Amino acid sequence: MKRRMHAAFGALALALIAVFMLSSVVAELIGDHELISAVKTAILIGVSVLVLSMAATGGSGRMLAGKARGPAIKTKQKRIAVTAAIGLGVLVPCAIVLQRMAADGSFGTTFYLIQLVEFIGGGVNITLVSLNVRDGMRLTGRIRKKPRVLAGAQGRAE
Numbered sequence: 001m002k003r004r005m006h007a008a009f010g011a012l013a014l015a016l017i018a019v020f021m022l023s024s025v026v027a028e029l030i031g032d033h034e035l036i037s038a039v040k041t042a043i044l045i046g047v048s049v050l051v052l053s054m055a056a057t058g059g060s061g062r063m064l065a066g067k068a069r070g071p072a073i074k075t076k077q078k079r080i081a082v083t084a085a086i087g088l089g090v091l092v093p094c095a096i097v098l099q100r101m102a103a104d105g106s107f108g109t110t111f112y113l114i115q116l117v118e119f120i121g122g123g124v125n126i127t128l129v130s131l132n133v134r135d136g137m138r139l140t141g142r143i144r145k146k147p148r149v150l151a152g153a154q155g156r157a158e
Contacts, residue, residue, distance in 0.1 A: 002060060002063060002064055003064060003140065005056075005060055006060035006061055006063075006064055006136075007136070008035065008059060008134065009053050009054075009056040009057040010053075010057045010129065010133055010136070011048060011058060011133075012049075012053040013053040013054050013057055013129060014126065014130065014133065015051065016046060016049065016050045017050065017122055017125050017126050017129065018126060019046075019112065020043045020050075020122065021040070021119060021122045021123070021126070022045065023039045023043070023066075023113065024036075024040075024043070024118070024119070026037060026039075027039040028115075031106060032139045033102070033107060035105055036102050036107070037099075037105075039100040040095070040098050040102040040103075041099055041103070042098040043095050043098075043099070043104075044095050044096060044099040047091075047092055047095050050087070051087065051088070051092070054080075054083065054084060055089060057080065058080050058084065061077070061080065061136075062077075065077075072135050072139055073139070075135065076132050076135055076136065079128045079131060080128075080132060081134050082124075082128060083125050083128045083129060086124060086125055087121075088115065088122045089124060090118075090121040091118060091121050091122060091125070092117040093123070094114050094115075094117055095118070097111075097112055097114055098111065098118065100117060
């Protein structure tokens with residue numbers, strides 16, 4: 001049950017980050033300021049769910065790991081710490097500022113620079129959470145590591 005909850009929290013966090021980014025891109029492409037403002041407000045509301053899901057993912061991951069401290073677990077813990085730092089230190093402040101700017105109709109250079117920072121931070125977090133999902137699946141045996149191919153082995157695995 002703990003593994004399923006951990007996986008569900010992680011999947012929710014990953015999905016929310018992706019939905020936030022995708023909805024921002026779509027709103028920008030459509031170019032309607034009212035839509036952009038609505039999306040930024042929805043994202044700001046959704047950030048609370050994201051923060052809770054990330055905290056639950058980290059907490060449940062620590063419970064599952066127990067006293068184990070293998071390299072894969074340490075790597076996952078480092079990634080989640082970086083993800084949390086980016087989320088709380090960059091993405092949450094960006095979401096707040098962008099929502100306020102959008103509500104005020106301030107769609108100038110500053111808005112788009114902050115949005116660029118948000119996209120970069122979101123992309124990094126998607127990458128880190130995705131790597132943690134992959135490593136979690138490896139730890140549980142749901143996927144296996146691909147065999148390394150030696151240089152010059154011409155398709156033969158180690």
